Amino acid sequence: MEKVQCVHCGQDWVRRYRRKDSGQVFFMCPECESLWLEEEDLHDETDLYLSEFLLTGDSAKDWEAIELCAGPTP
Incomplete structure (x- = not known):
């Protein structure tokens, strides 16, 4: 897949x-x-951010709740 800025x-x-x-x-x-x-197009705008997606209430813990996936990136 192509890289998407x-x-x-x-x-x-x-x-x-x-x-x-x-x-x-x-x-x-x-x-x-x-x-x-x-399923969303990465070339389109988004109104979603990590803190809203996880709903942890603690942005310091957000990066602990996710991991980089192996395999193709866009």
């Missing part, structure tokens, strides 16, 4: 991640934490 910040590439609790796969920019669900 974040349409929000333009500072990093969108990467594939997985929630540790449910195994749900999603795509996210590690720089600004903009997030796309697996």
Whole structure:
């Protein structure tokens, strides 16, 4: 797959991640934490961010709740 630059910040590439609790796969920019669900087009804007997606209430723990997926990234 092609690399996709974040349409929000333009500072990093969108990467594939997985929630540790449910195994749900999603795509996210590690720089600004903009997030796309697996079925969404990564070239389109998104209003979803990691903290909203996880609903942990503690942004410091958000990165502990996810892991970078092996395999192709966009």
